[in-house]
Amino acid sequence: MDAVQIAEPVTRALFDEVMLQTYAPPDVIPVRGAGSRIWDQAGRDYLDFAGGIAVCGLGHCHPALVAALEAQAHKLWHVSNVMTTEPALRLARELVAATFADRVFFCNSGGEANEIAFKLARLHGHGIAPGKDEIVSCYNSFHGRTLFTVSVGGQEKYTHGYEPLPAGITHVAFNDPAALERAVTNRTCAVVLEPVQGEGGIMPATQEYIEAARRICDAHDALLIYDEVQCGFGRTGKLYAYQHYGVAPDVMTSAKALGGGFPIAAMLCTQRAAKRMTVGAHGSTYGGNPLACAVSLAALEIINTPEVLHGVVERSTKLRAGIDAIGARHGLFAPARGMGLLIGAPMAPAWQGRAREVMAAALKHGLWCLIAGPNVVRFAPSLIIPDADLDEGLARLDATCRELAG
Ligand SMILES: *Cc1c(COP(=O)(O)O)cnc(C)c1O
DSSP: OOOOOTTSOOOHHHHHHHSOTTOOOOSOOEEEEEBTEEEETTOOEEEESSHHHHTOTTOBSOHHHHHHHHHHHTTOOOOOTTSOOHHHHHHHHHHHHHSSOSEEEEESSHHHHHHHHHHHHHHHHHHHOTTOOEEEEETTOOOOSSHHHHHHSSOGGGTTTOOSOOSOEEEEOTTOHHHHHHHOOTTEEEEEEOSEESTTTSEEOOHHHHHHHHHHHHHTTOEEEEEOTTTTTTTTSSSSTHHHHTOOOSEEEEOGGGGTTSOOEEEEEOHHHHTTOOTTSOOOSSTTOHHHHHHHHHHHHHHSSHHHHHHHHHHHHHHHHHHHHHHHHHSOBOOOEEETTEEEEEBOGGGTTOHHHHHHHHHHTTEEOEESSTTEEEEOOOTTOOHHHHHHHHHHHHHHHHHHHO
């Protein structure tokens, strides 16, 4: 057997040789990041308007997060949930203090956090009446890639080929209170929604919809679950997006920015929702990992401050105005939408279905942005991106759109 080839150079070609082909990454391989920039193997820099898919809330290698990780790395890495740890307890205490929640369960990804939220919903329903097991979800929603979460998610492309799917799931149009009213019955155990739909195209829920969801859930003793995996943890200018609406859920999931780039997720809930989750009802070997919790706590201390949250609102105004000006100048985008630093630029009618082209061209111009479906270019930069980087990224987006509009 050959020696392990750790020092051998790697290129994009290796991806096609040894990786499962579930992704099609560009040729660029980033090797370093700092603040709102990343650098590739050739030393070329990219402005990061993607934030690692809304994960790197404080940019890359934020000194406070590096320090928290380093400090914990010399103390304790893992004991599993056979024992609890100080970082997990500290983080849970802060999350409970900062939200509607009474209790927290830690896990490792957004999909996993939703998986336990949906399992909890079923326990809740079964505890009330036999057959109270229906989960009502929205079309165009995204809740993760486990079989249960793709099934609750409202996008057929993610379930196709994986049948048979879990039963007891109904989908309704997002932001349509009347459709929700019709779909929810006494057999419903939970309604789940993203306060801002992310993967589905950056669509904020209306105030009316959120209020209706709360009222309808209460009327049928169903749990209201917010999936804040993408829109939570400062992204919208409040710690959690639901705080804009003033309507608390019974259950909420958080991931992505929660760890600032270190994998961690959480399911938060009220005591009433938590009561049937007893010893042995659910588990996770890595959940509440001390390294992850230490980094998340450091991120929370910075993000949950008026300076940073207010800064998100200021940066949002600037970025949106910049995107709209570029959209108007070159005709690629309709007016942008979203909340805080989760912004979607829908493709103009003449450019339908071509968001992916914009993303690819932007990378050539040194700008990393994302798409949210075929028709929306998505921006989710660091919550503390410096003004100069915002300007530079917008200039690169302008150059991208000028080239495409030709
Ligand atoms: C990304 C995302 C998920 C899935 O999170 P993973 O960490 O990829 O499992 C779930 N819900 C929403 C709203 C997301 O944006």
